[in-house]
Every structure is written in structure tokens, then in C-alpha cells.
Amino acid sequence: MTSDRFKAMVVSEGPDKTFSRQIRQRSVSDLPPGDVLIRVRYSSLNYKDALSATGNRGVTRNYPHTPGIDAAGAVVESASPAFSEGDRVLVTGWDLGMNTAGGYGQMIRVPAEWVVPIPAGLDEKRAMALGTAGLTAAMSLYHLQGRGISPEGGPVLVTGASGGVGSLAVALLAKAGYEVAAVSGKPEAADFLKKLGAGTVLGRDAVEDNPGRPLLKGQWSGVVDTVGGPMLAAAIKSTRQSGTVTCCGNAASADLPLTVYPFILRGIGLLGIDSQNCPRETRSILWDKLAGPWRIDTLDALAETVALTELDPHIDAILAGRKQGRAVVDLDAA
Numbered sequence: 001m002t003s004d005r006f007k008a009m010v011v012s013e014g015p016d017k018t019f020s021r022q023i024r025q026r027s028v029s030d031l032p033p034g035d036v037l038i039r040v041r042y043s044s045l046n047y048k049d050a051l052s053a054t055g056n057r058g059v060t061r062n063y064p065h066t067p068g069i070d071a072a073g074a075v076v077e078s079a080s081p082a083f084s085e086g087d088r089v090l091v092t093g094w095d096l097g098m099n100t101a102g103g104y105g106q107m108i109r110v111p112a113e114w115v116v117p118i119p120a121g122l123d124e125k126r127a128m129a130l131g132t133a134g135l136t137a138a139m140s141l142y143h144l145q146g147r148g149i150s151p152e153g154g155p156v157l158v159t160g161a162s163g164g165v166g167s168l169a170v171a172l173l174a175k176a177g178y179e180v181a182a183v184s185g186k187p188e189a190a191d192f193l194k195k196l197g198a199g200t201v202l203g204r205d206a207v208e209d210n211p212g213r214p215l216l217k218g219q220w221s222g223v224v225d226t227v228g229g230p231m232l233a234a235a236i237k238s239t240r241q242s243g244t245v246t247c248c249g250n251a252a253s254a255d256l257p258l259t260v261y262p263f264i265l266r267g268i269g270l271l272g273i274d275s276q277n278c279p280r281e282t283r284s285i286l287w288d289k290l291a292g293p294w295r296i297d298t299l300d301a302l303a304e305t306v307a308l309t310e311l312d313p314h315i316d317a318i319l320a321g322r323k324q325g326r327a328v329v330d331l332d333a334a
């Protein structure tokens with residue numbers, strides 16, 4: 001890489017309306033205006049990245065485009081007094097990798113408000129093993145705690161447990177002392193989930209129910225849902241009196257087939273999690289927790305590192321619901 005040229009994944013639309021991915025040299029002058037120029041060392045793969053990398057216009061309107069909603073690296077130039085050359089920083093969410101050239105390039109330029117200093121206790125690679133998935137899992141735990149859901153109140157259910165957000169939620173909840181029930185469609189992921197701290201691993205059939213019943217036996221004090229649809233509905237129906245359910249994803253479905261009974265007869269709270277627009281103050285609190293009291297000791301076991309050129313099978317796997325754990329993208333790997 002020379003000072004102006006850098007390597008990036010570029011997703012382009014062909015004349016036949018199909019999308020293809022190439023690794024190309026790009027120029028810093030191609031990047032959008034912004035306060036902080038960052039040399040990206042690591043990024044990660046999230047479900048949204050796979051959508052952007054395959055031409056989903058709900059995520060990315062205009063192509064050619066460089067995906068990557070997460071990035072960690074060092075500041076090269078800053079027009080903001082908040083950052084100096086060499087600072088170790090991370091960016092997750094906002095518009096990064098959606099309609100702003102993202103972390104699948106060795107350089108990004110972004111507004112200063114998007115940039116978070118990497119706290120002591122984390123490095124760029126660990127920060128990206130967490131990435132958006134980790135921030136989302138941490139927000140879910142933070143809001144469960146804020147609603148008074150404590151380890152003494154009973155087990156917490158995590159759906160889509162072997163996925164990125166799910167596996168990090170299992171590990172974080174276990175670290176915070178909760179009894180965790182993990183739901184997974186991958187029987188082969190049971191050992192992986194137990195190593196992360198799940199007390200029980202359930203198949204999807206054990207949780208999903210006949211959608212006709214308005215309420216099920218109350219089992220969970222809290223739920224971290226990443227899949228939506230009938231699974232989320234069943235999880236809400238089987239949450240105990242005054243329990244809280246967080247909802248962040250639609251890996252299964254965006255529908256929610258439900259009546260009002262869980263809310264009006266059991267006082268269940270349903271809380272949406274939006275990590276993309278998580279306020280700066282909350283982000284700082286959560287990244288400090290992830291670097292300190294919520295540090296995940298099993299992070300290495302749930303994240304594998306891949307080069308940009310190795311991402312294709314991981315993109316296919318995440319779109320098919322087959323991916324287990326996290327993929328960290330090493331921008332310097334050949």
C-alpha cells in the first residue's frame with residue numbers, strides 16, 4: 001500500500017443486474033468527506049455485511065460499494081481535536097459499510113462522532129471479534145439489567161444462539177452470572193455453546209409452539225432474541241411474569257405472530273435493540289464494560305480470522321443461517 005492507494009473489496013452491479021465482488025486498489029481521494037481518516041487493521045462479518053455484499057438495496061442503495069459495518073485501526077489524520085494520529089479506534093454501525101465506504105477497505109474516512117477510542121483491555125482484533133454483534137449483545141444485557149432482570153430471577157433464553165450476536169450474548173450472560181438456555185438449529189453446536197457458558201442447549205422445536213396458543217408455561221426471566229418470527233412469539237409467550245424480551249434481528253422472519261395477552265396478563269416488556277444508532281454515551285459505557293467487567297474469556301474460541309479473499313464462503317454461510325460464531329476480517333492478510 002502506498003500512502004494514497006489501499007486494498008478494498010468492491011461490490012459492483014453487472015449489466016445483467018447480478019452483483020460480483022472483487023478485491024481492488026482504491027484511492028484515499030475516492031473516500032467520502034469526513035473528520036477522521038483511519039487505517040483499518042481488522043473488520044468483521046455481520047448479517048448486514050452479507051446483505052450489502054450481495055446487492056441488497058435495503059442496506060446499500062448505490063453500487064459500486066465497499067461493505068463492512070465494523071472497522072478497527074489507527075487514526076491517520078483527524079480534523080477533530082478529539083483524535084490524534086496513531087490513536088487506536090473502532091467504528092461500528094451508523095452509516096459505515098451501508099452507504100459509506102466500509103471496513104472491507106484498508107482506509108475509511110468518517111465523522112468524528114462515529115469514532116470510539118479502543119479502551120485499554122481490548123486491541124483491534126478483539127474489538128472486531130466483538131464488533132456490531134458484541135455491541136448488540138452488550139446492549140441487550142444492559143437493557144435486561146436496566147429492567148431489573150437479575151441472575152436470581154431465573155434463566156435467560158438466547159435464540160439464534162450459535163450465530164454472531166447469539167454466541168456473544170450466551171458468553172456475556174454467562175459471564176454476568178445468568179443461567180443461559182441457548183436455542184439453536186445446529187445440533188452440532190451444542191458443545192460450542194456449552195463452552196461459551198450455556199447451561200442448557202435446546203433445539204428450535206423445543207421452543208417454537210403451535211401458534212394458536214396465546215400463552216405458554218412461563219420459563220424465562222429474560223430473552224435475547226436474534227431471529228424474530230414464530231421463535232420470538234414463542235419466547236414472549238413463555239416468558240415469566242414481568243420478564244423482559246429484547247429483540248434485535250429477523251434472521252428467521254420480520255413477522256411477529258402474537259396476541260396482546262403476554263403483555264396485558266404477564267406484564268412482559270418487549271424492548272427493541274438498535275446498535276446502529278446506539279447513542280455515543282451508551283457506546284462508551286458498553287465498550288468499557290466489554291473491555292473490563294464483561295470481558296469474554298472465550299472470545300478466541302468463537303471467532304476465526306479470515307482474509308478479504310476468503311470471505312465468500314462465510315458470506316454464503318451467514319445468509320443461509322449456517323455460520324457459527326464470528327469471522328474477523330484481517331485487512332492485511334494476503
Ligand SMILES: NC(=O)c1ccc[n+]([C@@H]2O[C@H](COP(=O)([O-])OP(=O)(O)OC[C@H]3O[C@@H](n4cnc5c(N)ncnc54)[C@H](OP(=O)(O)O)[C@@H]3O)[C@@H](O)[C@H]2O)c1
Nearest residue numbers: 047160161162163164165184185249250251252274275321
Ligand atoms: N438491531 C441491531 O442492532 C442488530 C445488530 C446486529 C445484528 N442484527 C440482526 O440480528 C440477526 C443476527 O445477526 P448475526 O450477525 O448474529 O447473524 P448470524 O450470525 O447469521 O446469526 C443468526 C442465527 O439465527 C439462527 N437462524 C437463522 N435462520 C433461522 C431461522 N429460519 N429460524 C430460526 N433461527 C434461525 C441461526 O442460529 P442457530 O442455528 O443457532 O439457531 C443463525 O446462526 C440478523 O437478523 C441481524 O440483521 C441486528
